[in-house]
Structure formats: structure tokens, C-alpha cells
Amino acid sequence: MDLLEYQAKEWFREMGIPVLPSQRIDRPSDLKGLKIPYPVVLKSQVRTGGRGRAGGVKFVENTIDAIAAAQTIFHLPILGEFPEVLLAEAKYDAEREFYLAVVLDAAVRRPVLLGSPQGGVDVESSPELLQQVVVEQEFSPFYARRLTLKMGLTGTLIQSVSDIIEKMYQLFVQKDLDLVEINPLGVSSLDEVMALDGKVTVNDRAIARHPDIAVMAEKKANRANSQYPTAMLGSWEEVEPSGNIGILGNGAGLVMATLDLVTDAGSKPATCLNVGHGRNLNTSPLAFCDRLALGLEFLYQSKNIKVVLVNIVGSVPTALEIASVITNFIQRHEDRPPASKTRSHPYPGLIVRLADLELEAAREQLKTVQVPLVENLDEAVEQTVRLAKVNAAKR
Amino acid sequence: MKLTPESKVLIQGLYELSSSTHAVRMKAYGTNVVAGINPGHGGQTLGDIPVFDLVEQALAEVGPVDTTIIFVPPYQALDAALEAIAAGIKQIIIISAGMPPLDMVHLLRIAEATETLIVGPNSPGIIVPAKILLGTHASEFYTPGEVGIVSRSSTLTYEIALQLTTAGLGQSIGVSIGSDTIIGSSFLQWLQILDEDETTQAIVLIGEPGGNSEEAAARYIAEAIDKPVIAYITGRQAPAGKHWGHTGNLAAVVGRGANVGTAQSKLAAFKEAKVAIAQRPSEIPELVKKALKKG
Numbered sequence: 001m002d003l004l005e006y007q008a009k010e011w012f013r014e015m016g017i018p019v020l021p022s023q024r025i026d027r028p029s030d031l032k033g034l035k036i037p038y039p040v041v042l043k044s045q046v047r048t049g050g051r052g053r054a055g056g057v058k059f060v061e062n063t064i065d066a067i068a069a070a071q072t073i074f075h076l077p078i079l080g081e082f083p084e085v086l087l088a089e090a091k092y093d094a095e096r097e098f099y100l101a102v103v104l105d106a107a108v109r110r111p112v113l114l115g116s117p118q119g120g121v122d123v124e125s126s127p128e129l130l131q132q133v134v135v136e137q138e139f140s141p142f143y144a145r146r147l148t149l150k151m152g153l154t155g156t157l158i159q160s161v162s163d164i165i166e167k168m169y170q171l172f173v174q175k176d177l178d179l180v181e182i183n184p185l186g187v188s189s190l191d192e193v194m195a196l197d198g199k200v201t202v203n204d205r206a207i208a209r210h211p212d213i214a215v216m217a218e219k220k221a222n223r224a225n226s227q228y229p230t231a232m233l234g235s236w237e238e239v240e241p242s243g244n245i246g247i248l249g250n251g252a253g254l255v256m257a258t259l260d261l262v263t264d265a266g267s268k269p270a271t272c273l274n275v276g277h278g279r280n281l282n283t284s285p286l287a288f289c290d291r292l293a294l295g296l297e298f299l300y301q302s303k304n305i306k307v308v309l310v311n312i313v314g315s316v317p318t319a320l321e322i323a324s325v326i327t328n329f330i331q332r333h334e335d336r337p338p339a340s341k342t343r344s345h346p347y348p349g350l351i352v353r354l355a356d357l358e359l360e361a362a363r364e365q366l367k368t369v370q371v372p373l374v375e376n377l378d379e380a381v382e383q384t385v386r387l388a389k390v391n392a393a394k395r
Numbered sequence: 396m397k398l399t400p401e402s403k404v405l406i407q408g409l410y411e412l413s414s415s416t417h418a419v420r421m422k423a424y425g426t427n428v429v430a431g432i433n434p435g436h437g438g439q440t441l442g443d444i445p446v447f448d449l450v451e452q453a454l455a456e457v458g459p460v461d462t463t464i465i466f467v468p469p470y471q472a473l474d475a476a477l478e479a480i481a482a483g484i485k486q487i488i489i490i491s492a493g494m495p496p497l498d499m500v501h502l503l504r505i506a507e508a509t510e511t512l513i514v515g516p517n518s519p520g521i522i523v524p525a526k527i528l529l530g531t532h533a534s535e536f537y538t539p540g541e542v543g544i545v546s547r548s549s550t551l552t553y554e555i556a557l558q559l560t561t562a563g564l565g566q567s568i569g570v571s572i573g574s575d576t577i578i579g580s581s582f583l584q585w586l587q588i589l590d591e592d593e594t595t596q597a598i599v600l601i602g603e604p605g606g607n608s609e610e611a612a613a614r615y616i617a618e619a620i621d622k623p624v625i626a627y628i629t630g631r632q633a634p635a636g637k638h639w640g641h642t643g644n645l646a647a648v649v650g651r652g653a654n655v656g657t658a659q660s661k662l663a664a665f666k667e668a669k670v671a672i673a674q675r676p677s678e679i680p681e682l683v684k685k686a687l688k689k690g
Contacts, residue, residue: 104496106576106606109503137504176495206495209470239634252574253548253603256630261675263632272633276550314533314553316413355557357535377554378677 001202001217004045006087008198011175015167017182019195022089028070031063036090038062042069043087048079052121056083059091092194094186098151099123099130100165101181102172104203111135111172113143113165115151119184139173141166160193161185175213176206243270245388246299246308246348248292250276250315258311261381267388270305273298288317289325296329300348306391307349309384311377319354323362323373326352330369349387353380396486396512396588398568400425400526403460405453405484406444407432407475408467414490415441417466417531424528429457432475450482462486462529464520469493472516476502480511488530489515489579499577506579513579514572519549522569532556532569540565542683543589545582546601547574547608551629555601555676562680567594574603582612590620597623597683600670604630604658613664623686626665627673631658 003011009019021036034040044056051057056078060066066088073086099119105112113133118126131150135143144165148158168180179201186194202210207217245262247269249255255274262269275291286294292312299308312322330350352366353374363373374380406418409431419442422428430445430453437448447453454460463479465472465487472491479487487506494516506513514520520530524537531549536557542564546552552571559566568589572580582600589595598620602609609628616624665672671686673679 104500104576107608107611109577110500111497173497176497178496203495203497205469205493206497209495249550251548251550253546253551253601253629254554256603256633257551257554257676260629260632264675313550313557314536315550316416355536355554377558378675 001204001207001213001220002047003200003202003216004047004085005043005198006045006085007216008180008200009087009195011171011200012167012182012195012198015171017164017167017171017195018193019198020090020092022087025070025086025088026084028067028074031066031070031088034063034066034088036088038066039091040066040088041091042066042073043089044073044076044078044083045085045087046078046081046083048081051078054078092186092196093188094184094194094196095189096187097122097184097196098161098187098193099181099183100161100168100185101179101183102165102168102177103179103181104177105134108134111139111169113147113169115147115161115165117151117153123183135169139166139169144169155191157187157191157193160191164193164195171200175200175210176203177201178203239269239272241270242304243268244304244306244392245269245384246302246305247272247311248295248299248308249274249311250288250313252276254311254313258309258377258381261377262309262384265381265385267385271299271302288315289321292322292325293329296326300329300333305348307351307384307388309351309353309380311353311380313355319356319359319362320365322354323352323365326350326371327365327369330371349391351380351384351387353377397461398521398523398527398529401427402462402527403427403429403457404529405430405432405450405460405463405479407450407463407465407479408471408491409433409441409444409446410436411466411468413531414466417490418442418444420534421464421528421530424534425525426527426529429453429460450478450484454482460484462488464529465489465491465515467491469495469516470498473498473502476513477505480505480509485510486512487514487579488518488520489513489573490518490520490530491515492517494575496575496577499575499579503577503579514570515575515579516573517575518571518573518578519552520571524566524569532571536560537569538565539567541567541594541596541687543567543592543595543598544569544601545585545589545598546571547603548601548629551601551603551676555599555627555679558676559599559680559683562684564680564683567592567596572608574605576606582608583615586612586615586620586624590622595622597625597686599679599683600624600626602626602628602658602661604633604661605656607656607660609661610664613661613668613670616665616670617668623671623683623689625671625673625679625682625686627676627679628658628661628665631662633658 012019039061042058044051058069060069097119099116101114116130133147144162148161181199182195186196207213247258273295275295350371366373410433434448436446439446463484465475467475469491472494519532522528522532524539533553536553538560589598671682
């Protein structure tokens with residue numbers, strides 16, 4: 001989960017990382033009660049990058065200008081995202097700008113400290129200046145000092161920048177982060193340092209063990225379009241909005257393999273759903289069969305999906321138990337007016353591929369609702385693609 | 396790695412979700428499950444598996460064990476592994492899914508210092524067909540033979556085992572290293588183990604988007620592996636960044652190029668290493684047969 005700048009800076013302040021006096025602005029009229037002296041900078045609070053170039057950051061000298069600028073920013077989407085709030089912050093004269101980050105590196109399986117003496121928007125244009133230090137063992141401040149020297153810092157900056165890196169690392173561990181980044185870290189003519197912008201990404205799996213972050217995540221989920229039962233189901237992804245096939249499987253690798261096969265066969269999957277195991281964000285994980293039932297329901301509600309391919313391999317429930325879930329699902333929907341005139345296939349069409357030692361009972365069960373059970377994966381993909389073409393032609 | 400049928404095996408989190416089902420299946424497969432751990436249930440038995448409150452209590456009773464298999468909820472997995480290390484267990488398989496990556500960083504620092512092998516997390520473990528089942532592999536799809544499978548997936552691994560079995564090709568081992576960002580044992584370690592293993596004549600490597608372990612494996616195969624390797628990479632058609640719950644690609648990639656982590660990057664690496672690449676699971680058996688004929 002990505003935090004907004006003002007949330008990241010609240011954490012920075014708690015950790016003792018220097019940040020400018022600032023105030024959260026929920027609506028333009030809040031600026032009448034601004035406690036920071038002008039000039040101030042107003043910043044759009046969005047998670048996407050490039051807000052400066054897009055016009056989401058404005059300097060203002062007085063209340064009238066500030067309210068007008070705030071109105072503009074509130075109505076300015078940045079890469080499609082409208083800000084919920086703005087941040088009003090004191091202006092800072094930085095002589096130089098550094099880049100600092102702590103990030104988890106999968107290849108070395110350790111947190112890595114990153115730093116560049118050329119921060120701000122320049123950091124991406126000069127990757128050769130980006131230095132890194134792997135935190136091999138338990139953190140100790142020498143790792144931070146090592147980074148500052150690699151960055152070419154001298155004198156008092158070695159200690160002051162190291163202190164900030166140490167606090168970033170503490171925050172990284174305390175809050176289970178994937179990333180904490182300060183860009184830029186402003187350096188004044190007197191070599192004082194200030195975190196001017198910050199980015200924090202919390203590891204999604206760790207959210208549930210931090211009550212304060214769990215509250216933030218819940219608020220964010222409530223604001224977001226929450227019609228999808230993702231937390232209950234595991235994970236789903238929309239692949240291609242114009243596609244007409246839904247894929248439901250157990251296990252991410254298997255779902256991806258099925259997606260590859262269907263796409264290679266010339267069809268377009270719309271949505272893929274992995275019901276393999278529930279997320280640990282959810283304290284009461286649903287049983288496999290419940291996730292399967294919910295998953296079928298979810299794909300059924302998607303109007304553009306003409307065929308659902310169910311591919312389940314080696315699950316704990318038996319093939320017969322899975323067949324029963326599918327049969328129940330179809331029978332529940334048979335009360336509704338059929339969308340297609342022929343009854344040979346329920347709508348949307350279902351192709352079920354199961355791998356298990358004993359399939360005959362499951363096959364018999366599925367026969368009662370005219371759903372074919374296919375044993376071979378390539379064959380199941382072929383049937384799915386064929387049925388999708390037939391169903392698409394019917395429309 | 397000790398993988399013989401007489402290896403003594405412990406199960407931590409015996410009553411979690413489906414773990415008792417898996418414990419019974421392991422036992423039925425011939426795995427020597429000597430004890431289970433579940434705090435608060437000490438003194439009970441599951442089938443004929445005695446249950447203890449603490450790992451050290453179990454070891455006092457049944458003697459040293461070779462491998463422990465961890466099924467506890469994800470936030471307790473670090474503690475369970477540390478308890479096993481403290482008791483001197485050298486092989487740990489973590490089945491639990493959803494461990495926070497910083498817990499793994501913590502665990503790996505200690506595991507490396509104590510030379511403890513960690514497999515997983517979020518892994519179905521290891522199977523040596525007809526010999527030992529250490530984890531949750533669907534054993535019915537495997538049959539003993541000469542093909543070693545090393546993978547990051549669970550059900551996709553069973554799918555490949557099934558395709559091989561159907562084509563008359565048995566397997567020497569099936570191992571999944573797990574698909575999380577931070578995992579214990581690597582492709583490299585297992586390639587080395589399988590290269591030295593006398594039963595294994597060909598290796599099937601199953602990769603997926605995220606991280607750079609397939610790229611590293613490809614380079615290693617070109618340099619150090621003598622046995623034929625067949626690679627299959629899933630997720631070629633998956634949109635970038637969509638991984639259905641596998642989190643291998645969440646970590647930053649610094650100085651390794653923007654393309655790292657994609658299926659395309661992995662396929663390019665295997666191509667460069669002149670490793671045979673299967674386009675689909677059903678192509679794997681014929682490629683294995685071809686490779687075995689050559690050798």
C-alpha cells in the first residue's frame with residue numbers, strides 16, 4: 001500500500017526526520033485558517049508520479065491566490081487520479097538536492113540503502129550516481145555512513161545524512177515497509193537537511209499486524225471502488241477489458257499457464273481469478289469450495305464474459321466436491337431467464353478441467369447440468385476457445 | 396539435504412487449516428512423521444502422531460529430527476522457524492503463505508549463520524516419488540523416475556508432473572522453492588543438488604514472472620550444469636505487474652535494467668544459455684525425451 005506524501009511526512013516527523021511545517025487541506029476554504037506564513041507551496045496528494053510537471057504543485061503568496069490555486073488542483077487529475085486532499089507547506093530554499101531510499105531487494109534478500117547526490121527529478125537521468133549499500137546483518141549506523149561516503153559527502157553532512165538514513169531504516173523495519181524514499185532531501189547553504197518529499201510503501205502482507213496501518217488501509221479500501229470481493233477471494237486481475245473468457249484456477253502459476261494457452265490459441269481472456277488460497281489480510285479465510293463458489297459468481301456477473309474455464313489441479317477437496325459446487329452454482333442460476341436460446345450450455349458457458357485420480361463421479365455429477373469435464377489441459381483450452389467463438393457469434 | 400524415507404520429520408502447526416489432512420497424507424506416503432507441535436495440545440495424538448507443546452519437548456522424546464515442516468499462520472512462521480533452529484533442526488520447509496518479507500530477512504540472517512536450509516515460504520515442499528513426501532504436493536500425479544522438477548509454483552508443478560507421468564516419464568524429485576519475494580533455497584542450489592544426484596538424468600525448471608532468479612539460473616546452467624535442462628516459463632501473456640498473488644516482483648530493481656522480472660527477460664536468458672524452452676506444459680515430455688536420447 002502506497003501512502004500519500006502527507007501521511008509519509010507524519011511518520012517522518014514522528015521518527016525525528018526533519019520536515020517543513022505543513023498543513024493538510026481538505027477543501028479550499030481550509031486555507032483561510034492557514035497557520036503557516038506565506039509564501040507556501042500547495043501540493044496535490046496523489047499516489048502517481050509526475051505531479052509537478054502536470055501542474056499539481058503551485059507556489060502561492062496570499063490567501064486569495066491560495067484558494068484559487070487549491071480549487072484548480074482539486075479539479076486536476078494526475079494520471080487519472082483526483083486528489084482527496086492537498087498539502088500546504090512552507091517554502092524551502094535548497095541549494096542541493098539528494099536522493100535517499102531504503103528498499104527490499106529480492107536478489108540479495110536484504111534491505112538495501114540507496115543514495116544519490118543528485119536528487120529531485122534528476123535522479124532518473126543520472127542512474128550512474130545512484131549508490132547502494134546492502135544491509136547484510138542487523139542494521140548498525142556504519143551502513144548509513146558507508147552510503148554517505150559512496151555518495152561523496154564530506155564534513156558534517158556525513159553525520160546528518162547518516163542520521164536520516166538510520167531513522168528511515170528504523171521506520172522501514174517498524175512499519176514493515178517495501179520502500180521508504182526521500183526525494184528530494186533538501187540541503188541548505190548552511191548544510192542543513194530537510195525531507196522535502198517522501199514516498200512510503202507498506203508491505204501488503206504485513207498490514208494486518210499493524211493496527212494503525214490497518215485502519216488506513218480500510219479507509220482507503222472504502223474510498224476505492226470496492227464492489228469486488230477481492231479480500232474474500234484471493235486475487236483476481238482484469239487482463240483485457242475487451243476479452244470474453246474468464247479463467248478460474250487454483251494457484252498463480254497454473255492460472256498464468258492457462259492464460260498463456262488461451263491467448264496463444266487466439267482468444268482474449270478478460271479476467272483471471274486465482275482461488276488457490278485466501279489472503280492473509282483476511283482473518284477468517286474461506287474454505288476452498290466457498291472461494292470457488294464466490295469466484296464463479298464473480299465471473300458470472302461480468303457481462304462480457306462468454307465462457308469460464310475452470311482449471312483445478314490437486315486441490316484438497318475432491319473432484320466430486322468441486323463438481324458439486326459447480327452444479328449448485330448452475331442450478332441456482334437456472335431460475336433466471338436463459339440468455340441463450342439453446343440449453344446445451346448454461347450462460348456463460350462453462351468448461352471444467354479437473355485433474356484427480358478419481359473423476360468418474362465428478363463427471364456424472366457435471367453431466368446433470370450439461371457441463372463437460374475435460375481431463376487434458378490442451379483439450380480444455382481448445383474447447384474453451386471454440387465455445388467462446390460460438391457464444392460471441394450468438395450475440 | 397537428507398531425503399531418504401527414514402528421515403525423521405516434525406510438523407509445526409499440526410492443527411492449522413488443512414495441515415492435519417496433509418500430515419496424514421505424508422504419513423500414508425511413507426514419510427516418517429515422528430511428532431507434531433501445537434502449543435496447548437501437548438499430550439494429544441493425531442492418528443499415531445504424538446503432539447507436543449514445544450519443539451524441544453518433542454526432540455527430547457523422539458530424538459533429533461532431520462526436517463521440520465511449518466504450517467503455522469504466516470505471522471507466526473518466523474517464530475516457529477527460530478524455535479526449530481534453536482532446537483538444532485537443519486532443514487526447514489515453510490508451507491505457510493503470506494509471511495511478511497522482513498520476517499524472512501530476519502530468518503535468513505540466522506539461517507545462513509547456522510547453516511540451516513530453508514525451503515519456502517509459500518511452498519508445497521519436496522516430494523521424492525515413492526520415497527518421501529515433505530509438504531503438500533499432490534503425490535498422486537508423481538511416479539518414480541529420472542526427471543527432476545524444480546519450480547516456484549505449486550499446482551503448476553503438479554500439472555507438469557502429471558504431463559510427464561502420462562507420457563511415461565517418472566520423476567526423481569519435485570521441489571518448489573516458493574514464489575515469494577524473499578525465499579530460502581534458490582534455483583541455483585537445487586540445480587546443483589540435482590546435477591549431483593545420481594537418479595536425476597534431466598531437469599525441468601519451471602519459472603514465472605517476478606524477481607531475477609530464472610535469469611541467474613540460466614547463467615548458472617550455461618556455466619555449471621552438465622545434465623540437460625528444459626525450461627518452461629509461465630506468464631508470457633500476463634500483463635506486466637499482474638501476478639495473481641505471487642509477489643516476486645515487488646522489490647525494486649536497481650541497476651538491472653527495466654525489463655528484469657518479465658517472462659520475456661527470463662525466456663531471453665534461457666535462450667542465450669542455449670537451454671531448451673517449452674512453449675506449453677504438454678511440450679515438456681517430448682523435449683525431455685529428446686534430451687534423454689541425446690545423453
